[in-house]
Amino acid sequence: MRTFSHGLGGDIFPVPIPTGTTAPPAAVLFDRDGTLVVDVPYNADPEQVRPVATARAALDLLRGAGIPVGVVTNQSGIARGLIPPAAALAVNARVNALLGPFAVWCMCPHGPDDGCACRKPRPGMVLEAAERLGVDPRDVAVVGDIGADLAAAEAAGARSVLVPTPVTRAEEVRAAPVVRPDLLAAVRYLLGRPGPAVGEPAPAGGGWSADPGRPDPATAGPAR
Numbered sequence: 517m518r519t520f521s522h523g524l525g526g527d528i529f530p531v532p533i534p535t536g537t538t539a540p541p542a543a544v545l546f547d548r549d550g551t552l553v554v555d556v557p558y559n560a561d562p563e564q565v566r567p568v569a570t571a572r573a574a575l576d577l578l579r580g581a582g583i584p585v586g587v588v589t590n591q592s593g594i595a596r597g598l599i600p601p602a603a604a605l606a607v608n609a610r611v612n613a614l615l616g617p618f619a620v621w622c623m624c625p626h627g628p629d630d631g632c633a634c635r636k637p638r639p640g641m642v643l644e645a646a647e648r649l650g651v652d653p654r655d656v657a658v659v660g661d662i663g664a665d666l667a668a669a670e671a672a673g674a675r676s677v678l679v680p681t682p683v684t685r686a687e688e689v690r691a692a693p694v695v696r697p698d699l700l701a702a703v704r705y706l707l708g709r710p711g712p713a714v715g716e717p718a719p720a721g722g723g724w725s726a727d728p729g730r731p732d733p734a735t736a737g738p739a740r
């Protein structure tokens with residue numbers, strides 16, 4: 517066993533050392549736009565943040581398993597002058613309020629031509645997040661909606677799962693090592709659990725649609 521801080525107040529708790537590729541990851545990093553929240557291109561408005569349908573359930577499952585979760589997000593709108601830096605931070609804060617807290621946040625503010633080390637598909641943010649969490653990048657899993665997310669993971673030595681949206685390119689889906697239909701299915705895969713249990717309906721709406729913010733109809737009884 518080794519230990520690490522989850523970064524939320526100094527607590528230390530043990531995490532088993534993974535013994536193979538089927539072991540649960542030591543940390544899971546999520547892309548933001550199109551993965552945790554519905555993609556609003558160059559969003560600078562916290563009011564437009566909408567979690568995807570299974571984000572809360574997926575994050576709850578990981579947190580319940582004691583696995584720290586983080587966010588790694590490209591925000592080239594900052595470099596392009598389309599998003600004031602303070603607005604990007606306000607959007608992140610809204611994501612944190614709706615889905616957090618996250619153990620680590622990494623945001624690349626650069627453009628594609630800036631040559632930075634952090635913009636996905638480069639591995640900088642995955643490596644930085646792993647370092648800040650005190651875990652080996654090889655024990656990290658990245659969940660994202662495009663090839664750049666998976667390429668960043670691969671370059672860092674991490675595992676990855678693609679959760680496509682309607683705008684994910686077909687070749688990116690074909691090239692992905694693992695594809696799951698929504699965030700909850702992706703996390704179940706990472707935890708070594710099967711798909712929805714017998715008698716348990718698959719989450720409605722897919723991973724990319726907005727969370728309507730209503731109680732789960734499976735537990736809230738007939739709503740209509």
Ligand SMILES: [Mg+2]
Nearest residue numbers: 547549550661
């Ligand atoms: Mg994305």
Ligand SMILES: [Zn+2]
Nearest residue numbers: 624632634635
């Ligand atoms: Zn960067």
